[in-house]
Structure formats: structure tokens, C-alpha cells
Amino acid sequence: xxxxxxxxxxxxxxxxxxxxxxxxxxxxxxxxxxxxxxxxxxxxxxxxxxxxxxxxxxxxxxxxxxxxxxxxxxxxxxxxxxxxxxxxxxxxxxxxxxxxxxxxxxxxxxxxxxxxxxxxxxx
Amino acid sequence: xxxxxxxxxxxxxxxxxxxxxxxxxxxxxxxxxxxxxxxxxxxxxxxxxxxxxxxxxxxxxxxxxxxxxxxxxxxxxxxxxxxxxxxxxxxxxxxxxxxxxxxxxxxxxxxxxxxxxxxxxxxxxxxxxxxxxxxxxxxxxxxxxxxxxxxxxxxxxxxxxxxxxxxxxxxxxxxxxxxxxxxxxxxxxxxxxxxxxxxxxxxxxxxxxxxxxxxxxxxxxxxxxxxxxxxxxxxxxxxxxxxxxxxxxxxxxxxxxxxxxxxxxxxxxxxxxxxxxxxxxxxxxxxxxxxxxxxxxxxxxxxxxxxxxxxxxxxxxxxxx
Numbered sequence: 393x394x395x396x397x398x399x400x401x402x403x404x405x406x407x408x409x410x411x412x413x414x415x416x417x418x419x420x421x422x423x424x425x426x427x428x429x430x431x432x433x434x435x436x437x438x439x440x441x442x443x444x445x446x447x448x449x450x451x452x453x454x455x456x457x458x459x460x461x462x463x464x465x466x467x468x469x470x471x472x473x474x475x476x477x478x479x480x481x482x483x484x485x486x487x488x489x490x491x492x493x494x495x496x497x498x499x500x501x502x503x504x505x506x507x508x509x510x511x512x513x514x515x
Numbered sequence: 516x517x518x519x520x521x522x523x524x525x526x527x528x529x530x531x532x533x534x535x536x537x538x539x540x541x542x543x544x545x546x547x548x549x550x551x552x553x554x555x556x557x558x559x560x561x562x563x564x565x566x567x568x569x570x571x572x573x574x575x576x577x578x579x580x581x582x583x584x585x586x587x588x589x590x591x592x593x594x595x596x597x598x599x600x601x602x603x604x605x606x607x608x609x610x611x612x613x614x615x616x617x618x619x620x621x622x623x624x625x626x627x628x629x630x631x632x633x634x635x636x637x638x639x640x641x642x643x644x645x646x647x648x649x650x651x652x653x654x655x656x657x658x659x660x661x662x663x664x665x666x667x668x669x670x671x672x673x674x675x676x677x678x679x680x681x682x683x684x685x686x687x688x689x690x691x692x693x694x695x696x697x698x699x700x701x702x703x704x705x706x707x708x709x710x711x712x713x714x715x716x717x718x719x720x721x722x723x724x725x726x727x728x729x730x731x732x733x734x735x736x737x738x739x740x741x742x743x744x745x746x747x748x749x750x751x752x753x754x755x756x757x758x759x760x761x762x763x764x765x766x767x768x769x770x771x772x773x774x775x776x777x778x779x780x781x782x783x784x785x786x787x788x789x790x791x792x793x794x795x796x797x798x799x800x801x802x803x804x805x806x807x808x809x810x811x812x813x814x815x816x817x818x819x820x821x822x823x824x825x826x827x828x829x830x831x832x833x834x835x836x
Binding site for chain 1 (some may be wrong): 605627
């Protein structure tokens with residue numbers, strides 16, 4: 393595993409919150425899917441979320457934002473730019489209906505697969 | 516009373532009546548009470564807010580809604596995607612604190628919807644409005660994700676089965692327990708309520724309001740992780756009289772027109788009579804329904820409604836949390 397990639401991802405998501413009815417941090421995980429083309433991440437139990445639809449509410453600045461919200465949105469913007477540059481293939485999947493897990497699946501240029509994982513609650 | 520306020524109420528009544536195929540026996544002026552049961556107005560301790568899909572009685576000193584009302588029909592359940600964009604409510608008067616989603620971060624309490632997002636999916640606007648922080652309270656995560664969510668789901672089942680489901684939720688008291696322990700307030704002086712109640716009054720579409728098919732119930736929960744763990748909503752069914760005593764503001768009945776009140780029967784509703792399945796892991800005790808009292812006592816209602824207490828463990832519902 394490329395430690396530089398892992399360190400880079402960890403730095404990008406450090407202190408970055410994902411807000412739903414609760415809040416969660418992001419975790420960086422090396423993924424070893426059994427399939428080479430990542431199709432195992434798009435199984436029946438996973439639902440694919442369009443890339444822009446997932447990120448849009450996180451990167452968009454709103455009128456009511458204060459310094460804290462602006463800083464988070466700007467960091468999400470940098471994260472998305474970084475991921476699109478880092479990975480050759482990338483997508484978002486979610487699993488669950490009340491306690492939900494999201495994975496950002498990234499296949500890098502060296503072929504390694506990384507995941508950014510977060511959780512949330514939607515009642 | 517401001518003119519816009521009446522426009523909103525009259526608009527709400529019109530849409531309510533349009534969905535009924537029979538003439539409602541309740542006069543319009545009294546149906547309006549369902550939009551505003553606490554008779555909120557312009558004062559900061561009971562301020563009326565009208566949204567597309569629900570109405571709020573807001574208490575500025577708590578930085579919370581006192582109560583929220585809405586009506587759910589099958590056509591309110593549509594394809595709109597939720598966005599999780601919790602945001603300050605711009606309709607609060609200038610100078611009032613606008614609660615932010617970040618005020619809840621790290622508190623150990625969920626951003627609990629009063630009018631749930633899933634009840635307002637017919638349009639993006641209606642769904643997005645449920646994420647105004649005036650519709651959110653600091654809620655015990657175990658309650659929000661367990662018994663409360665199950666009750667919300669039951670209300671949607673009623674709507675899908677052809678009922679017009681009037682709902683009234685409210686909060687009272689102070690002090691709850693989240694994932695990080697007991698708190699009276701979170702963030703900048705946002706009150707943590709001690710309890711949350713929900714009243715449901717479901718009328719068959721086209722049915723008569725006073726028919727036997729009307730479902731009327733009231734449920735009252737502690738906002739305490741350790742108390743609701745292992746229990747489901749059917750254990751928290753209660754009566755208006757009990758809720759009146761617990762709320763201790765003396766204004767549940769005073770706030771509602773007497774003739775409307777008579778339709779809110781709701782006392783100790785027997786969920787075994789439900790027209791849609793109530794999926795609950797809770798068991799009966801010798802063929803009787805069990806209830807949890809405000810202090811956690813487990814009882815059934817014996818002769819003449821007398822409470823007969825049993826071991827607290829009898830009230831546990833094994834697979835629910």
C-alpha cells in the first residue's frame with residue numbers, strides 16, 4: 393500500500409465532519425475487493441449515489457454560513473478536487489436505510505483501491 | 516392578528532377540505548386549531564411559523580419549537596430525495612438567535628425532526644423545509660433511531676392505507692440524556708427537552724370524523740437514551756389526562772377548542788385494533804397491554820383503569836432499541 397496516498401487522504405479528511413441527524417468523521421481504509429473492476433462495490437445491498445449529487449450540498453456555500461461552515465465547505469471543495477486528481481476511477485455508494493454507511497471508492501493510478509468511509513443517521 | 520396568518524390558515528383548511536369527499540362535521544374555524552393547537556401568535560414564547568408542509572409554535576427562550584403540527588396523506592409521499600441540509604430558519608424575527616446545525620455537533624444528541632423528512636417527499640421544497648432548525652430538537656439518539664422512528668413509520672403506513680393522518684408533536688420539561696450523558700442545554704443555550712409527545716388522529720379518506728374507524732392516540736417518551744433502550748413506542752401509549760399532568764403547563768386542553776378536543780379521544784389506544792400491522796417486538800403480559808409510566812414503572816390497566824405494576828423487566832421489548 394502506498395503510504396503517501398494514505399497520508400494524503402488522512403490529511404484531507406482530518407477534522408472534517410459529515411453531518412446528518414448525527415455527525416461523523418471520515419476514515420481512510422485500504423480496500424481489497426475480490427473483483428478487479430470494483431463491481432463488487434455495487435451490489436444489491438449498496439446503492440450508488442451520483443458523484444455530484446453527493447458532494448454538491450457539502451461544497452456549496454450558503455448565505456447563512458458563518459466562518460465554521462465556510463471553512464468546512466472550502467475543505468470539502470479541496471477534498472473533491474484532490475480525489476478527482478488522485479483517482480482514475482471514483483464513485484460513491486451507500487448502504488443501509490436508517491443507520492447508513494457511505495463509501496467513497498477510489499482506484500488510484502497505481503491500481504490500489506482506497507475507501508473513505510463515513511456514517512450517518514436518516515430517520 | 517396579522518392578515519397573512521389567517522391567509523395561511525384558510526389556505527390550509529381549503530386544501531384539507533379539498534381532500535375530503537364528505538362535508539366535514541367540524542366547522543372551519545375549529546379545523547384551524549389543528550394547524551395551531553397552542554394558539555401561537557406573535558409573542559416570542561409562543562411564536563407561530565407556517566411552512567409549506569407544517570406549522571410551528573416556537574419558544575424563543577428555549578431556541579426550540581414547543582410543538583409542530585402537520586397532516587399526512589398518501590400523496591405527500593413522493594420521490595423527493597432528502598439532502599440533510601439542516602439550516603437556520605430565516606423566517607424568525609430579526610434579532611432572534613438562529614440555531615445552526617453546528618450547534619448540535621459533539622453534543623451527543625441527534626438533530627431530531629419533529630415533522631419528519633420522510634413525511635414530506637412530494638416536492639423538494641417541502642422536504643427541504645423539514646430541515647429548518649426550528650423543526651429540530653436535541654433528541655436522544657436511541658429514541659430518535661428506535662421507538663420514535665418506528666412511530667413515524669407507523670403513521671406513514673396509515674397514510675398509505677388510506678388515512679388522512681393529523682399529527683401533533685411537542686416537547687416539554689428540561690434535561691435529557693444523549694450518547695454523552697445528561698444535559699440540560701447544548702450549544703448556545705438550546706434547551707434539551709425532558710420529554711417528547713406525539714398525538715395522531717387518523718381519519719379514513721372520505722370518512723366521517725366521528726366514526727369508529729377514526730384512530731386517535733397519544734404517545735409520550737422520555738428523552739433519555741438509557742430509559743428508551745430496549746422499548747418500543749407501544750409501551751409509551753398514554754392518555755390525555757396523564758399527559759396533561761406530566762406537561763404541567765395546564766394548556767393542552769385550554770389550547771384546543773372543546774369540540775375538537777372531543778375528537779382527540781386517544782386514551783390508552785389499543786394497538787391490537789390497528790387497521791395496519793403494528794410491527795413491534797413488545798409482548799403482552801397475560802394477554803394485557805403493558806405501559807411505561809413517566810418514572811419508568813411498568814404496568815397494565817386493571818379493573819376500572821387502575822394501574823397494576825409488574826416487574827420492570829416485563830416491559831422490555833427484546834429486539835427493539
